Amino acid sequence: MPADRSPEREERVCVAVFAGAQGVKGLIRLKTFTETSDGVFALGALTDATGAHRFEIERVGTSKGMPVVRVDGVGDRTAAQKLTGTKVFAARDEIPPADEDDEFLHADLEGLPVELPDGTPLGNVRCVQDFGAGPLLEVATGGGASVLIPFTREIVPTVDIPNRRIVANPPPGLLDDD
Secondary structure (H helix, E strand, O other): OOOOOOHHHOOEEEEEEEEEEEOOOOEEEEEEOOOOHHHHHHOOOEEOOOOOOEEOEEEEEEEOOEEEEEEOOOOOHHHHHHHOOOEEEEEHHHOOOOOOOOOOOHHHHOOOEEEOOOOOEEEEEEEEEEOOOOEEEEEEEEOOEEEEEEOOOOOOOEEEOOOOEEEOOOOOOOOOOO
């Protein structure tokens, strides 16, 4: 994400991605990025990244911990496979506000500058990753390099979205080149 991109300019937010065909009847697994896997079904119209293609989805089951959905107009495995990897977006104003002060949309974090407690710039958030042990901020530090920082309140004590600023206090050794 370009550093000048602001959350206010984002009209749509990625809420899921089609993860793969399920069976031969056109069903597809949906990897959701909402707080709960059912959260995506409470949103309004879902579209592709351009907003040109609208997805009408219906939950029909669960597989591999992901909702299995029927997509209107997708009737066989080949059509479902063509959707694999397609990101699914919802209008920002359809997403309910956070219940807690420490809940954030990934889209709001991406691109924000990250600095150390003494004000030294570290880089910009490239994305938020979660490999199962908790969220990590992937921070681009320049020259194509990046560092993964555990996204906990202790290590990332300040997330100031209105002022476009994150303060990280990485544990010793995390930023060492060795």
